[in-house]
Amino acid sequence: MAEIQRRKTDTVKIGQVSVGWAVPVVVQSMTNTDTADIAGTIEQVEALALAGSEIVRVTVNNEEAAAAVPAIVEGLDKRGIRVPIVGDFHYNGHLLLKQFPETARTLAKYRINPGNVSVGRKNDDNFRIMIECAVENQKPVRIGVNWGSLDQSLLTRMMDENSKTAEPKPAREVMMEAMVVSALESAKNAEHYGLRHDQIILSAKVSGVRDLIDVYTNMASRCDYVLHLGLTEAGMGAKGLIASTAGLAPLLLAGIGDTIRVSLTPKPGGDRTEEVLAAQQILQSLSIRSFMPQVTSCPGCGRTTSTYFQELAEQIQTYLRTSMPEWRKQYPGVEELKLAVMGCIVNGPGESKHANLGISLPGTFEDPKAPVYVDGKLYTTLKGDTIVAEFKEILDRYVESHYGREAVHSS
Numbered sequence: 001m002a003e004i005q006r007r008k009t010d011t012v013k014i015g016q017v018s019v020g021w022a023v024p025v026v027v028q029s030m031t032n033t034d035t036a037d038i039a040g041t042i043e044q045v046e047a048l049a050l051a052g053s054e055i056v057r058v059t060v061n062n063e064e065a066a067a068a069v070p071a072i073v074e075g076l077d078k079r080g081i082r083v084p085i086v087g088d089f090h091y092n093g094h095l096l097l098k099q100f101p102e103t104a105r106t107l108a109k110y111r112i113n114p115g116n117v118s119v120g121r122k123n124d125d126n127f128r129i130m131i132e133c134a135v136e137n138q139k140p141v142r143i144g145v146n147w148g149s150l151d152q153s154l155l156t157r158m159m160d161e162n163s164k165t166a167e168p169k170p171a172r173e174v175m176m177e178a179m180v181v182s183a184l185e186s187a188k189n190a191e192h193y194g195l196r197h198d199q200i201i202l203s204a205k206v207s208g209v210r211d212l213i214d215v216y217t218n219m220a221s222r223c224d225y226v227l228h229l230g231l232t233e234a235g236m237g238a239k240g241l242i243a244s245t246a247g248l249a250p251l252l253l254a255g256i257g258d259t260i261r262v263s264l265t266p267k268p269g270g271d272r273t274e275e276v277l278a279a280q281q282i283l284q285s286l287s288i289r290s291f292m293p294q295v296t297s298c299p300g301c302g303r304t305t306s307t308y309f310q311e312l313a314e315q316i317q318t319y320l321r322t323s324m325p326e327w328r329k330q331y332p333g334v335e336e337l338k339l340a341v342m343g344c345i346v347n348g349p350g351e352s353k354h355a356n357l358g359i360s361l362p363g364t365f366e367d368p369k370a371p372v373y374v375d376g377k378l379y380t381t382l383k384g385d386t387i388v389a390e391f392k393e394i395l396d397r398y399v400e401s402h403y404g405r406e407a408v409h410s411s
Contacts, residue, residue: 004288006255009226010198012140015084015108017054019201019258020226024289026259027279028228029053030088032272035065035072042075044272049076049083050325051273052280052291055259057086057111060093066100073106084108086142090116090149094129104137109201111142114186115149127186128193135194142201143190145183146232147175147211154182176211179204180219187225200225201259205232212247220256229257236265245282252286292324293337296351300343309343309361312388316341319392331403339395340373349373357398359391374398 011020019026029048033041035058045056060066073085087107089096094117097104110130117127134141155178162174169177183202190200202225204215212231220227231247234240244262251257262278280291297313316339327334340358342348352358352373359382361370369383372394382390 004253004255004286006258007220007224009224009258012198012201012226014055014086014140016082017084017108019055020198021258025252025257025283026054027052027276027283028055028057028086028259028261029272029276029279030057030261030263031059032266033058035059035061036068038068038071038075041068041072042079045072045076045083045085046079046081047273048276049081051276053083053273053276055084055086055108057088060087060089060096060103060107062092063096063099066096066103069100069103070106086111089113089130093117094126094133097130097133104133104139107139109140109142110134111144112186113144113146113149114182115146115151124189127189131190131193131195134199138199140199140201141190141195142203142228143183143186144203144205144228145179145186146205147179147207148232150175150178151182154178154185172211176215176218179206179215180222183219184223187223197225201228202226203228203230205230207231207233209243209247213250216251216256217254220254226258227256228259228261230261230263232263233265234263236267240264241278244278245285248282249286252283252288290335292335293320293339295320296338296340296342296355298343298348298351309341312359312361312391313341315388316391316395319395327399327403330405331399334399334403337399337403353377356402357395359387361387 006021009021011018011022017026031041031044033044035041041058048056060069069085069087076083085107086109088111090113093110093112112127112130114127117130131141155175158174158178162168183204187200187202191197202219202223204219206212206215216227216229229248229251231244234244248257248260260279262275262282264275264278266272266274283289284291284294295313295317300310338355340351340355342351342358342360345360348360349371352360353376356375358373359370369381370387371381372379372391
């Protein structure tokens with residue numbers, strides 16, 4: 001597969017994490033706890049970080065939330081969690097950053113939405129104050145335009161100008177252009193107020209897939225700022241996953257995007273880390289980054305009326321996820337491991353041979369035995385009720401022998 005040529009940008013430092021052209025695309029996430037709930041927010045940030053989120057954003061919407069930020073970062077530090085914490089500001093960020101200087105110092109980055117700063121005012125004092133605070137504390141800023149809260153004065157002006165032209169453009173096209181103009185003008189103003197070019201990240205969030213592709217393609221052609229990608233409201237379940245993949249994949253394959261977030265709506269009480277796993281899987285499916293071993297498994301058909309192969313695939317997938325935090329420390333490169341869990345003899349042996357480890361389980365009316373392939377060659381045939389446990393043992397031995405310290409030193 002041809003290597004993806006990323007568009008060139010500066011490298012922006014967000015705490016200990018670097019973002020930009022010279023480094024891999026970074027996975028972000030955001031908490032949905034009340035930030036004033038220090039203990040609850042620490043728990044969720046830790047879960048997101050352990051799942052692989054490299055930057056975590058928290059809402060800073062009131063005095064209680066702002067006051068809690070230093071304690072949250074301190075609590076995470078005591079747990080050994082060093083993930084950069086980003087403050088999400090709307091409407092009153094200029095007040096909170098000034099009122100809570102320790103929070104301004106503690107946060108790794110500020111996120112500002114131009115449409116929600118200086119709303120109803122004739123100047124940009126609020127925006128200027130936030131930028132000057134970032135300059136004072138040497139913090140990067142994401143200028144995040146959102147079509148749900150676009151600067152209405154800018155949009156109205158551009159709509160009026162468009163209506164007076166000989167051939168007016170469609171309203172959608174004008175709105176997309178207004179988003180790009182808002183981001184670029186805000187970035188220019190931020191630099192005017194003292195923020196360095198390499199301290200600025202831009203985003204233009206929409207909820208439509210085609211809109212996302214169009215607005216970022218436009219913006220990427222007109223600037224060299226670091227870009228953060230994501231649908232602003234992807235949705236729940238399959239809709240959110242599919243829409244995010246459909247929107248992000250073309251941009252990432254075109255070399256556009258330096259950080260991403262998959263903004264999934266969780267079920268009530270659902271696992272927030274699903275958005276991290278989704279973002280990782282998008283990057284890994286596109287061969288942009290590797291995060292954990294991949295399991296190829298067949299969908300099943302009339303030959304596989306037994307659910308045994310499905311149960312094994314699920315157990316192996318779960319085993320990999322629970323093992324990876326420790327494996328990542330002990331076995332460098334293990335995230336490149338490929339496994340195949342197949343349901344019958346039609347494609348099972350062939351797919352298994354293409355994987356590092358593969359197992360072809362019996363389908364309907366076949367003998368209850370499962371050939372196991374290691375690096376393309378038949379290794380053994382498992383039988384009976386211990387197939388799952390024995391396959392895990394083979395997996396553990398393979399990981400140790402191929403990615404352990406002795407294996408690395410001898411290679």
